[in-house]
Amino acid sequence: xxxxxxxxxxxxxxxxxxxxxxxxxxxxxxxxxxxxxxxxxxxxxxxxxxxxxxxxxxxxxxxxxxxxxxxxxxxxxxxxxxxxxxxxxxxxxxxxxxxxxxxxxxxxxxxxxxxxxxxxxxxxxxxxxxxxxxxxxxxxxxxxxxxxxxxxxxxxxxxxxxxxxxxxxxxxxxxxxxxxxxxxxxxxxxxxxxxxxxxxxxxxxxxxxxxxxxxxxxxxxxxxxxxxxxxxxxxxxxxxxxxxxxxxxxxxxxxxxxxxxxxxxxxxxxxxxxxxxxxxx
Numbered sequence: 540x541x542x543x544x545x546x547x548x549x550x551x552x553x554x555x556x557x558x559x560x561x562x563x564x565x566x567x568x569x570x571x572x573x574x575x576x577x578x579x580x581x582x583x584x585x586x587x588x589x590x591x592x593x594x595x596x597x598x599x600x601x602x603x604x605x606x607x608x609x610x611x612x613x614x615x616x617x618x619x620x621x622x623x624x625x626x627x628x629x630x631x632x633x634x635x636x637x638x639x640x641x642x643x644x645x646x647x648x649x650x651x652x653x654x655x656x657x658x659x660x661x662x663x664x665x666x667x668x669x670x671x672x673x674x675x676x677x678x679x680x681x682x683x684x685x686x687x688x689x690x691x692x693x694x695x696x697x698x699x700x701x702x703x704x705x706x707x708x709x710x711x712x713x714x715x716x717x718x719x720x721x722x723x724x725x726x727x728x729x730x731x732x733x734x735x736x737x738x739x740x741x742x743x744x745x746x747x748x749x750x751x752x753x754x755x756x757x758x759x760x761x762x763x764x765x766x767x768x769x770x771x772x773x774x775x776x777x778x779x780x781x782x783x784x785x786x787x788x789x790x791x792x793x794x795x796x797x798x799x800x801x802x803x804x805x806x807x808x809x810x811x812x813x814x815x816x817x818x819x820x
Contacts, residue, residue, distance in 0.1 A: 541602055542719050543569040545588060545624065546609035548577040551639070554712030555607060555719075556581055563720060571599060590620035596627030603631065605719050608638045610655070614780070617654040618661075625658075625665050635668040637719055639711075642675040642704075642732055642795055649787040650780065668725040670718055675732035675800075676793045678705040678811065681739070682818035685746055687771065694743040694756045697764040697782050699789035702736035706800055706808040713804045732795035733808040745815050761786050 542559060546552040547570035559568050560583060570578040571588035578585050586599045590611055600606065606628050611617045621638075628636055641647060644655040655673075662669040681696075681703070688694040714731055743756035759767070761782040768778035787793065801808050 540604045541567050541569060542605045542607065543571050543586075543600065543603040544607045544609065545571045545590075546611075547581070547585070548572045548574065549609065549612070551708050551712055551715075552607075552609050553578075553581070554709055555609075555715045556583065558713050558716035559719065562716065569603065590623055593623040593627065596623060597630040600627055600631035600633055603628075603633050605635045605637065606633045607715060607719055608636055610639050610658070614651065614654070618657045621658040622661050625661050625667070629665055629667050633667060635670065635725070636662060636665075637670045637672060637715065638662060639715065640671050640673045642673050642730060642793065644673050647787070648790055648792045650783055663726075670723065670725075671728045672711075672715060672718065673728065673730050674711050675795060676703055676705040676788075677711070678707050678733070678809065678814040679818075680705070681742055682814050685815065685818045688743070688746060688754055689750065689752070692752075692754065694739060694746065694754055695759055695764060695767060696739045696756070697759055697761045697785035697789065698739050699758055700738050700740065701785075701789035701791060702738060702794040703788055704732035704734075704736040704793065704795045705811075706731070706733035707814055710800060710804060710808045714800055717803060729799050729803065730795055730797055731800040731803070732797070734798055734801050735808075735810060736794055736796070737811050742811065742815070745812055749812070749815055749819060 544552050544556055565583040568583045570581050570583055570585045572578045573589045575585040575587050588599050608624055611620045640655040641652050644652045740756040743754050747754045765778040765782040769775055
C-alpha cells in the first residue's frame, strides 16, 4: 500500500511521516510538498504538490492508495484548494482520503470550522472512501507564547476560564499515521482531543511552577488582545482571528472529553506539564 502525505514540509506532515516510516519503513510513503527540496531530508519518495496547481495534482497522485490530506494553512482559500485535491484524488483512483478537520466542525463556534464543514461535504459527495480526523487545538498554539510571557511577566489572552482539551502535534500525528495504516471503516469521523482540559490560568500557573517566577494570566477583551498581538508584530487580520479563537474557547469551542485520541493512539495524550517543559528547553 502506498500512502501519500500532503503538506509534508509542515510540522504535522513531518511528524506523521516520521511515525509512518518508523512503523512501515520508507518504501511505501510519499511526501507531497509545494517545494520537494524542503522534504528531501526525509529519505522517502517526494513529489511536487501545490494545492493551487489543480492540473498537476492527479499525476502526482498516481499509484497512491491512501492520501493524507492535511488541511491547507491558507485560511480563506482552503475550500477551493481542498476541492482541487479531492477532485485529483478521484481522477487518480485513490482508494481513501484522510482529512484533518476541526474538533466538532459540524457545530463548532470557532471561525475556522466553516471551511472545514465545506470540505467535509465535498468529501462525502466525492464517492471516495474517507476518514475525517477532527483535530482539537494543538497545545503548541499556546506554549509557543511562553517565552513572550516570560519577557513581559504576564500571559495574556481572551479565553476566560474556557477549558482547552488540547494535545500536541505529535499526538495528532500519531493518530493520523495509525488510521492511515489501518483498514478501518469507511466514512468514519473521529473527534480528537486531549485527555485533560486546562484553562489559560492553569497554563500560567504551570509556567510559574516550572520557572520559579510568578506569571499570572491576564484576561483581556478580544479587541485589546488583538491590539496587543498587532503591537507584537502580527498582521491585523491574523491578530483578530487569534483573539476570536480565544473567545470561542471561552464558550466551550475547544473542549471535548470523549478521549477518542488516547484510545486511538493507545496511550494518554501528552500532559500540559510535559508540553510546557518541552517549550522551555
